[in-house]
Amino acid sequence: MNASTAMKVGPELSSVFDHIAKNNDKFVSRLLDYLRHPSISAQNVGMGEVVELLVSMLRKLGLEASAIPTAGYPVVMGRWERAPGAPTVLLYGHYDVQPPDPLEAWISPPFEPVIREERVYARGAGDNKGQHFAQILALESHLAVHGCLPCNVIILLEGEEEIGSPHIAEFVDAHRDLLKADLVVTADGPLHESGRPIITYGVRGIVAFELRARAARSDVHSGNFGGLAPNPVWTLVHLLATMKNTEGNITIDGFYDDVGAPTELERTAAARLPLTAEDIQRALGLAKLDNPTDLPLADRLMFRPTLTINGLHGGYGGPGSKTIVPHEAFAKCDARLVERQDPEDILRKIEAHVKNHAPDVEFIRIESTPPSKTRLDAPFSKAIQSALQIAHGVEPLIYPSLGATLPDYVFTKILGTPSFVVPYANADEANHAPNENIKICCFLNGVRTGAALLDALGGSPR
Amino acid sequence: MNASTAMKVGPELSSVFDHIAKNNDKFVSRLLDYLRHPSISAQNVGMGEVVELLVSMLRKLGLEASAIPTAGYPVVMGRWERAPGAPTVLLYGHYDVQPPDPLEAWISPPFEPVIREERVYARGAGDNKGQHFAQILALESHLAVHGCLPCNVIILLEGEEEIGSPHIAEFVDAHRDLLKADLVVTADGPLHESGRPIITYGVRGIVAFELRARAARSDVHSGNFGGLAPNPVWTLVHLLATMKNTEGNITIDGFYDDVGAPTELERTAAARLPLTAEDIQRALGLAKLDNPTDLPLADRLMFRPTLTINGLHGGYGGPGSKTIVPHEAFAKCDARLVERQDPEDILRKIEAHVKNHAPDVEFIRIESTPPSKTRLDAPFSKAIQSALQIAHGVEPLIYPSLGATLPDYVFTKILGTPSFVVPYANADEANHAPNENIKICCFLNGVRTGAALLDALGGSPR
Structure with a gap:
């Protein structure tokens, strides 16, 4: 499979793609509506309102939905489980956003979303409202066209990711019965800076x-x-x-x-990543990298x-x-x-x-x-790769692990469920910074990716 | 010689001591007058006025006096050289003072000297106006009683000590002819906290x-x-x-x-100092001292x-x-x-x-x-020790070296002249701090010490 090879899109997914294409403007306009509602966990601003909004949004799609209390902010859950025999995917996201300070650095106010140069600017545009809203629209599009989903879906939207997820481990541990799934998919973070899609299998x-x-x-x-x-x-x-x-x-x-040593698959995948010392040095203004320089870059970033x-x-x-x-x-x-x-x-x-x-x-x-790791040959790995290939028309980059931290371990270590991070946002989304944004093409391709993912999972054996 | 043994005071010094005793109140009152004039080198406040005041004060005593320009503030010099055959002592001091900030921490304003509980409070009271003014009054007292001094005297008052003496080395090097002396005596810093007098022979x-x-x-x-x-x-x-x-x-x-290793004399003197690890630990709130603990304290403070x-x-x-x-x-x-x-x-x-x-x-x-060191058996060492014994009625502590820094090297290294530091101020003078002060008894004993010093030098062979 070459990077440029287009995958064959089946007729069922094709009609969902058509629906998405017809609704582009409406989807963007509805994203703007969603982003107008602040939900700043660190400052307890607007949290209850956004929880209600999400529960009613999911119910409107026909999902069983509720807000489940935690010792902090509630977790919003939605479920659609009418595809017996098909796998169940848990879609993780978070409805809370970073505080918008410093306000004076924003070109337009953080909670008055606007479109400039084919991007939506607002706090939460990329991190993470724009991304889980794309997931929700993917479900909606499948349901609108076919009246059903190709696989079972559990949606889990956390309200405390931006304050360090203090209660998610406890929540997951206490609600194992509600979270039984074959895999977890998280749409968060940025695409590669070249625009290429990414699948991440672990975090340190x-x-x-x-x-x-x-x-x-x-x-x-x-x-x-x-x-x-x-x-x-x-x-x-x-x-x-x-x-x-x-x-x-x-x-x-x-x-x-x-x-431990990386697996052969991991080593091969890492070696294929566009990762060079020169690029890092240029980006950071460095004359040289730190010791130990005798290890491959990927080892130092992912495996050590x-x-x-x-x-x-x-x-x-x-x-x-x-x-x-x-x-x-x-x-x-x-x-x-x-x-x-x-x-x-x-x-x-x-x-x-x-x-x-x-x-x-x-x-x-x-x-x-704790760290988290999903095997590169875990079930559904191929399905996710092909969904990304279909939505983007280009082969995804495979990251065996990320340098940074996510609370991914709650799925892999507590539930024992393979977990994949599939970001939709542009690399310059400015998350946690003023003028946070998502490119409209990234958002809409997120909806397409979400749709392709459900389709690919529906076609995969459990 | 025991710490408590009084020295015999000769008739010539005895009459000078009487003169000092009769003029105690006047001397203190004139110190207050002097302290009323700010001379803050760091802020260029009042410097010229105090230079003029000092030159005229020295001339009034019958000294040849002038202000000699430097690349910074002038050096005030005074000379009395009518004791042929007797040694020449160079008395060093500095007429500049520290900035008085923070002003709000002063109980009375820094340049409105007042007496409280037998102390004079003002910026410069201890550091250094009160001390070199005591030297000047010692000269004045000898001249008033006898019409002459027992030895030749050169006074050198620097105006940049509080800003790190940036031009004193250059000045000393350029004016070797004006600074030919047999010894240098500096009255600066505090007595031992027990009140015992100190002679310091060096600084690191x-x-x-x-x-x-x-x-x-x-x-x-x-x-x-x-x-x-x-x-x-x-x-x-x-x-x-x-x-x-x-x-x-x-x-x-x-x-x-x-x-190098300390000399036998230095080691013996250091061993007699009231210096214990326990005292330092108690003063600083320490459970233990730092490594290397296998060296004597005095070595670590003076010789290493x-x-x-x-x-x-x-x-x-x-x-x-x-x-x-x-x-x-x-x-x-x-x-x-x-x-x-x-x-x-x-x-x-x-x-x-x-x-x-x-x-x-x-x-x-x-x-x-650079460091500075005068040998413990340098000429005039005994004369200074006996002058202190006479003025204080107690044997002085002999410090081969001090931990802290002074620009003493300009005398010992540039001129090759032995240099002794003989402080007059109380240990709690609060120099460089708010509510700087000098105990009246310390100031007056400074005048007596200065007088005894001139007397002892007059009786010493060159």
Whole structure:
């Protein structure tokens, strides 16, 4: 299968595509309506209203729909399960959006959606309203044309993704019966910057922590007390230097214990990705990449864990010199974890290392999310690939894993369900930033992709 | 000689002491007058007026006096050289004061001197107007009683000490002929906190520098670029860890090359100082002191160099976590140098170390001052000790060196003249702080000490 080979579109999907084409303007206009409703989880703005709006939207399509309470914002669920024998897909998305600050940086107000240069500008346009709304329209289009869906569908829309999904694991664990599915598909994030579609099979996990060192009651004179008063900055420097060496290897006992090698399929897929050191260097303005440079880029981005100092602060930071011994310092760090590394185990190992090398340094856990991985040869993998090929006319890029974090593990680790991330938005969607947008062509192709996906799953054996 | 043994006061000094006792109130009142004139070098406030005031004050005593221009503020000089065959002492002080900010923290305005609880409160009361004015009154008292001084005197009052003495070395080098003296005495700084007098024979030098690391154009996502984009904080951590080890030893090639052992006299004097780890720990609120703990405290404070990180800053420092790879970081450091270490040589060695271990890190020099040392058995050492014993009725503490920095080297290294620091102010003078003050008894004992000093030098062979 070449990147440019068009797939054959069956007559049932073809008529759905026709319906979508006829309704382009209406779909965009309805997206604008949806985006007019703010739903800012971090600020508790408009959440209840959008929950009601979604439940009634799903019911109107003929889905069983309800808002299920959590300890935080409710989860909106919808179900259509009238395709006995066909697989069940769980479509995950989130109805909450990032706060729009700084407001003055927006060209048009974040909750007054407008179209400029073939893009819809509004908070949530890309992340994630525009994407799960495209999924919903795909369902609607199938139902409008055929009166039924090719497969069973469960919709799960979370209201707390932008504040770190604090209750989704608990929710999923408590409602396993409602979430029985053959696969999970998430439309979130951006397409490749070339515009090519992407399927992501995993994400790395994360642990974040802080190291805090204290010594004297206050800063003291370096002439009178340098070398006598312990220096918390030196303490952190010496501690951190024992945690990762200059070759880029993490030197915490047992840190790599559960790091496995990528599968042959994963290695092959990664090698085919358009990923070069030169591109990264150019994009970031770097003369060279960091150590370990002897590993393939894809390994370092997807298959190996990292340990990053996000910030280190202690003592004087103003102009000129101030000859003090600082009395406190702190470092904030994160580690990205790969499949089979357990955040709890890694945090324990880091904490033991700290206690061993710098017993007076305080170790503070900040956050942790387990990694997630779906096998490249998992069931329905081919169906998703062919749906993307049909909708985009171009072969998708296969990412065995992403660098960044998503709470994908709740599906793969808690439910044991394969999970695929299939983004619809343009690479420059400006999510989490002012002037968030989605290209109209990306949105509409999202509706087509969603429709093709249901069609492909309907044609797949369970 | 025991700490409590009083020295015999000769009749000539005795009559000077009587004169001082009779004029206590007048002297304090004239100190208040002097302190009313601000002379803030950092803000160019009142400098010219105080220069004129001092020149006329010295001329009134019968000294040849003038203000000698420098590239900055003038140096005020006064001379009385009518004691042929007697030694010449150069009395150093500085007429500039620290800025008084924060003004709201002063109980009474900084340039409206007042007496509260037997102390004079004003900016400059201790640092340094109250101390060099006491010297001047000692001269005045000798001249009033005897019509002459027991030895020759050169007064040198600098106007830039509080801004780092940027022109004093140049001035001293250019005016060697005007500064020919047998010894230099500086009345600056505080007595021991017990109230006992102090003689200091040396000060450590200093070099201060900054290390600056940069990588990507801006902070980047640690999931997408951690381990790929070089992290300037890791760069500084790894570099700094090669510069000093956890045992407290500086590991820069050649750093200790010119560090000599203290003389027997110095070691004996240091061992007699009331200096304990417990006192320092209690004062600073420390559970323990820093490595190397196997060296005597006095060695670490006076006879060994230090390397201190004054501050290190890079990346995120706010609440919670921000999972970035920082794009820049900097560390500010100082090293305290001991006798025979040359700042220029040390800076070259540090810079070479940086280039060798982290060639991309920028090395920026901030400041440097050479160390200074006068031998404990230098000429006039005994005369100064006995003058202090006479004025205070208690044996002085002998500090072979001080931890902190003074531009003493201009006398010892440029002129080759032995230099002694003999402070008059109380330990809680609050110099450089709001509510600066000098105890009236310290000020008046300063006048007596100055008088005893001239007397003792007059009786010493050249």
